Amino acid sequence: MGGVPISTPYWRRKNITWIYFLLPSIAIMLLFFIYPILLTFFYSFTNLALTGEAAKELQFVGLDNYTRMFQDPTVRVSIWNTLVFLIGSAVIGQQVLGFLIALLMKHKNKTFRRIIGTVVLAGWVTPEIVCALCLYSFFGDEGTLNAIITSLGISPVTWLYTVPMLTVILANIWHGTAFSMLVFQAALDDVPSEIEEAAVVDGASKLQILFRITIPYIKETITTNMMLVTLQTLGVFGLIYAMTGGGPGTATMTLPIFMYNQAFVNYQLGYGTAISLLLLLLGIVLSLFYIRSLKE
Amino acid sequence: MNTKQRKLIYRILPYVILAFIGICFLLPLLWVLVASVDPNAMQSLKMPKQLTAGNYADVLTSSENQRSFVIGLLMSLGQAVIVVLLAVLAAYPLSRYQLKFKKPFMLTILFMTSLPITAVMVPVYQLFLSLKLYDNNVGVVLFYVASSMPYGIWMIKNFMDSVPEDLEEAAWVDGASVITGIRKIIAPLMVPGICTVAIFTFSGSWGNFFVPYILLQTPEKFPASLKLYQFFGQYGMVDYGRLAAFSVLYAIPSIMLYILSQRFMSKGFSMQGGTKG
Numbered sequence: 173m174g175g176v177p178i179s180t181p182y183w184r185r186k187n188i189t190w191i192y193f194l195l196p197s198i199a200i201m202l203l204f205f206i207y208p209i210l211l212t213f214f215y216s217f218t219n220l221a222l223t224g225e226a227a228k229e230l231q232f233v234g235l236d237n238y239t240r241m242f243q244d245p246t247v248r249v250s251i252w253n254t255l256v257f258l259i260g261s262a263v264i265g266q267q268v269l270g271f272l273i274a275l276l277m278k279h280k281n282k283t284f285r286r287i288i289g290t291v292v293l294a295g296w297v298t299p300e301i302v303c304a305l306c307l308y309s310f311f312g313d314e315g316t317l318n319a320i321i322t323s324l325g326i327s328p329v330t331w332l333y334t335v336p337m338l339t340v341i342l343a344n345i346w347h348g349t350a351f352s353m354l355v356f357q358a359a360l361d362d363v364p365s366e367i368e369e370a371a372v373v374d375g376a377s378k379l380q381i382l383f384r385i386t387i388p389y390i391k392e393t394i395t396t397n398m399m400l401v402t403l404q405t406l407g408v409f410g411l412i413y414a415m416t417g418g419g420p421g422t423a424t425m426t427l428p429i430f431m432y433n434q435a436f437v438n439y440q441l442g443y444g445t446a447i448s449l450l451l452l453l454l455g456i457v458l459s460l461f462y463i464r465s466l467k468e
Numbered sequence: 469m470n471t472k473q474r475k476l477i478y479r480i481l482p483y484v485i486l487a488f489i490g491i492c493f494l495l496p497l498l499w500v501l502v503a504s505v506d507p508n509a510m511q512s513l514k515m516p517k518q519l520t521a522g523n524y525a526d527v528l529t530s531s532e533n534q535r536s537f538v539i540g541l542l543m544s545l546g547q548a549v550i551v552v553l554l555a556v557l558a559a560y561p562l563s564r565y566q567l568k569f570k571k572p573f574m575l576t577i578l579f580m581t582s583l584p585i586t587a588v589m590v591p592v593y594q595l596f597l598s599l600k601l602y603d604n605n606v607g608v609v610l611f612y613v614a615s616s617m618p619y620g621i622w623m624i625k626n627f628m629d630s631v632p633e634d635l636e637e638a639a640w641v642d643g644a645s646v647i648t649g650i651r652k653i654i655a656p657l658m659v660p661g662i663c664t665v666a667i668f669t670f671s672g673s674w675g676n677f678f679v680p681y682i683l684l685q686t687p688e689k690f691p692a693s694l695k696l697y698q699f700f701g702q703y704g705m706v707d708y709g710r711l712a713a714f715s716v717l718y719a720i721p722s723i724m725l726y727i728l729s730q731r732f733m734s735k736g737f738s739m740q741g742g743t744k745g
Contacts, residue, residue, distance in 0.1 A: 190561035197558040197617050204592070204614030205580065211591035220594065273489060276482040284483065288490045294497055297726045299675035301696050302715040306496035308700075309503075309708070312511045316495055319512040346493060378478075400582070407584030410677035414697060428586045435590045436682070444590045452587040459582040463575060 209452065216449045220442035237446035247447070249422045250430040254406070254454075256337060257426050261344035262405035267398060269345060270352025274360055275382075289353070296350030304414035307343040308332070332416060336423045340412045347411060348404065352397055359393040360386070392465075399462035406455055427451045503712035510708060523713035532687075533695060533714065540674060540691030541721075543605055547612045548670040552662055554613070555620035556628075560650060562621070563628040574625070580618035589682050596683055603685040611679065616669045623668075627661025628654065667729040671722045692718045 219233045241247050273292060277285045295303065310316045311331040318328035331339050363386055371381050387394070409428040412418065418429035425433075427447060435444025495513060503509035504523055506516035527533050562570060592611060593602070601607030635657070636649045644652065655662065677693045684690060690698065696718055700711055 190565055190567070193557045193561045197554040197621060200554070200610065200614045201580070201617050204595075204611045205588070205617070208588040208591040208595055209583075211595060212588060215591055215594065269489070273486065276486050280482065280486070284486070288486050291490050291493045291497070293726075294723075295493055297671075297723050298497070298719050299677075299693060299722055301675075301677050301693055302500065302719050305696075305700055305711065305715055306500050309499055309511045310496040314511040316499055316511075316513040319514070346496065403582045403584065407586035409586050410681075410697075414677075414700070428584075431586075431590065435593070441590055441594060448587045448590050451584060455582070455584045455587055459579050462582055463578055466578075 212445055212449050212452055215442055216446040218442045218445075220445065221439050233442070237443050240443065241446055241450070246422055246425065246430060247450075250425050250427050250447075251450075253337065253422075253424060254426040257341060257344070257408070257412075257424075258402055258405050260337075260341040261348070262401045263398060265341060265345035266348045266352045266401050266405075267394070270349045270397075271356045271394075273349070273353045274356035275386075277357065278360055292353055293350045295346045296348065298347070300347065300410040301414055303343060303347045304411050307339065307346060308415050311339045311342075333420055336416050336420060340415055340424050343411055343415060344405060344408060348401065351404075352401060355393060355397045356390070359390040363389050395465045396462070399458060399465060403455060403458055403462065406451065406458065427454075500712045500715050503708050504716045505713075506709055508709075509712060520709075523709040524717070526710050527713045527717060533692075535688070536690050536692045536695035537717075539605060539689065540693065543609050543612070543691055544670045544673040546609050547616065547673045548666040550609070550613045551616050551620045551669045552624075552666050554617065555624040555665065556650065556655065556658075556662070558617075558621050559625040559628050560646075560654075562625050564633070574622070577618045577622050581622055585615050586678060589678065593682050602683060603689065605684070605689055605691075608680055608683045609673075611683065612673050612676070616672060620665050620669065623665050624658070624661060627658050627664075631657045664729055667725045671725050675722055 216237055217232055217234060219231050219236070273288070277288065298306070308315075312318075313328070313330055313332075315331075317331065322328050329335075367385055367389070368381055371385055376384070407428060408426070409432065412424055412426060412429055413432070416424045418425040418433065427450060431444050431447040431451065434440045434447060499513040502513060502516060505519045505521065506514075507518060507520040507522060508516070509523075561567065562574065567573075596602040596604075596607055596611075599607075601610070631654050636653050639649050639653050640646075674691075675693065677697060680691055680694050681697070684694065687698065696711075696714055699714060
């Protein structure tokens with residue numbers, strides 16, 4: 173199967189073996205990326221474990237991991253938490269806040285825009301673990317937030333214990349909003365100002381312009397951004413793990429944390445893999461949806 | 469409220485909201501910056517009574533910390549270089565040939581770009597145990613490379629598509645080989661694209677915590693991200709000043725690379741006019 177060059181007859185004469193160009197990257201992706209994905213399917217039907225009997229002999233256990241998964245109340249909690257985290261931090265938080273910042277920044281003082289933009293971007297550029305540390309101490313019992321509300325005469329709150337999910341959601345918003353902000357800034361700049369001006373002449377209110385003209389105009393960007401942000405958030409581990417460790421109890425236990433606990437704390441690799449598969453399937457469904465929305 | 473007042477409010481309100489958002493984003497960040505120069509840093513943000521460079525000095529003079537920074541740099545650099553090299557090679561036929569499988573291949577690549585790496589870590593761990601790559605920094609780099617290849621190929625291919633073929637053909641006429649053409653004609657024209665991918669790959673690996681956390685075990689082999697976590701996991705966050713100083717130092721490469729990438733991206737393809745006129 174020889175490649176036919178696009179434009180020049182040079183290729184036919186030289187007869188380049190294009191496959192050698194692709195081989196190294198395909199090989200490395202096959203071994204370290206695609207093969208592990210296939211292994212996920214395989215291991216999830218086994219009793220793979222790091223300790224005990226199962227560590228010595230790998231056995232097929234059929235659907236055991238899955239029946240266990242569907243009976244495990246922590247799985248239900250984790251799925252629920254993952255959804256809350258996804259919707260709260262990615263769909264609503266980063267998207268809406270990013271859009272709001274981009275919208276409010278339009279036609280504003282340049283220096284002011286730059287200052288706000290830089291502060292928001294700083295959270296994005298900062299590595300995940302540093303974000304976790306910053307937000308942990310912000311919400312900590314003796315942290316900045318409590319210092320502020322105490323000085324206002326309100327008694328301090330143990331944020332990480334009373335509203336742990338809210339704190340990790342806010343942390344992820346802090347870390348990720350800049351991406352949506354940048355995307356929406358670019359998109360809003362592309363909306364032709366003539367259309368909006370014409371609507372103003374016709375007597376449309378600001379809200380009407382926003383919902384009838386601006387948002388429909390950048391609809392595609394919104395869908396694409398939503399998918400990207402959701403997929404990024406689905407795999408978030410370090411931020412939650414370092415801030416709350418999935419607790420207290422199971423309050424911030426999302427699927428990645430639960431998977432980690434089962435596989436590496438309880439040494440149940442097979443069961444952990446079954447949970448990975450759940451996460452992977454969620455990712456696959458979302459990715460396919462994303463690719464479809466891109467193609468349209 | 470008359471029209472004039474309402475107009476004034478409409479003008480000021482966005483600034484008020486933006487300023488509030490800005491402060492919310494600033495406060496956690498300000499803490500890490502201030503605490504890093506405060507000899508008596510606490511969990512909450514406060515004005516330091518005196519300033520010190522001692523926290524930074526402590527972090528920088530520790531040989532353990534130095535090692536974690538060097539390891540992190542080597543791993544991220546290695547990964548970025550390998551990804552760029554392999555992606556340029558792979559992107560070439562994808563950009564220049566009409567291949568039957570090109571479309572499904574590119575869609576697969578795009579699909580893989582968006583999969584959460586978190587989901588494959590358990591089988592990767594098992595795979596690394598059986599390949600004897602567990603607790604091996606080179607192994608971690610190889611996995612990083614594999615997981616950033618889809619993104620790398622996708623981006624590089626798009627950048628390469630916009631490099632005109634005419635220049636390359638001119639080089640062939642002068643007797644250059646295909647590889648020489650890539651090296652001397654295409655690569656220099658793609659510098660912004662190559663830098664974007666390299667920077668993105670580098671910071672992705674520099675900032676990553678989960679992958680080395682799963683695949684490494686010996687503290688002597690930890691890159692900076694793991695070292696930092698070890699810092700605030702084990703010591704119960706007592707030494708806030710040093711912890712903050714370490715965090716700032718660790719975040720600097722990511723921030724500098726981001727600023728650098730802005731410059732590359734804004735430069736765009738100023739060379740594209742090469743075949744005009």
